[in-house]
Amino acid sequence: MFFCKSNEKSCKALKEILRMYEDASGKMISCQKSAITFSKKTSQETKRKAMRILHIHQEGGTGKYLGLPEAFERKKKDLFSSVVDKIRQQAISWSSKLLSSAGKLVLLKSVLSSMPTYSMSCFKLPISLCKRIQSVLTRFWWDANPDKKKMCWIAWHKLTRGKREGGLGIRDIQDFTDAMLGKLSWRILTKPSCLLARILKGKYFPDQSFLECKTSEGGSHGWKGIVIGRNLLKEKIGKVIGNGATTKIWEDPWISTKEPKSGGSISCQESSKI
Incomplete structure (x- = not known):
């Protein structure tokens, strides 16, 4: 391409x-x-x-690339509907077979939950879409017959817990898409010379740092998803001071507990650098 x-x-x-x-x-x-x-x-x-x-x-412009349409529309709900349909069709094809619970769990964790991985690594999936995917996965786990509904005896959020916590270790779709976007944002933050980082910087934040830039209404679906992942990173990352030349003591998170507060009347301009 x-x-x-x-x-x-x-x-x-x-x-x-x-x-x-x-x-x-x-x-x-x-x-x-x-x-x-x-x-x-x-x-x-x-x-x-x-x-x-x-x-x-x-x-x-009418075909697909890596499972997604070549031409993107503004409505993400319509854009990713094909992802849900693909997961549903695959689940239905397996539901007609006699599978043990262990076999279902393997297919659920390694195949069905992994099918939207590329979409989740590039875009923030709408909550409604995540719930539709979760519904398909839930039905595959509990229903032996795709034409009949069966009682779900355990809530889905309990199944997504780790095995040490009493769950089955199945991926939570919303948490996983946030994690994938956070991974992409970390790559942009730690490798600013890579092609993707240089393209995004030239278009969206030419005069700002990646951590300080803001999204705009005209931004693409991909950029808005990256900003969401960036915001998740900002809650956990900290600033390594080094020689202090680039550290803003009142803005950068260089203290691990909470943001610093000035105890005197020193102006921010005088005390902005260490």
Whole structure:
């Protein structure tokens, strides 16, 4: 997957890059199996010119990439509905088989709970969607027949507890999606030179640090999810002072217990650095 502008210069540069790849690897890129996805505001003339330069005549945007639609809409509920349907279909296909409780638990923990992992690592799933996924998992665990409902004798939140706490160790969908977003935010925080961090910084917080930036209404679903993960990190991380050159003593969490409070009349400007 390549990203570039749809003007003549960018298309020719991309074509040259692909040609160099073919010469170096000995592999040919199939234009018949390739597609170009344009933005909504791209004119028809620009589309035709780009397709002619790249020799790609198929327009994309309606397919799926890693289980998610290529073109995202604003409503996340509609965007991730296919994820729930996929989990439900897989669960129904197994419900007709005679499975022991141990077999069901293995499938539930290793397969069904892992199916939305990619979606959860990129986006904050709505609570309503998490409840729908939980409902599918609950029914698979308790129901031997998908056409009949069965009593759930133990609450789901008890099943998601660790085995030492009396549960089965099944993933809680809401907690797991928060953990995945926190992991992605930690990568951006600790590796600011990686490609993802540099792209996000250039678009969303060019003049701020990652911990201080705020989300905007026009931000993408992915960025809003990253900010949620960042906020979870801020509650637990602390500042290593070092030489104190970059430490703000009244703002940075460098004390492990609580935020410091000034006991005198020193101005914040004079005492902002150690």
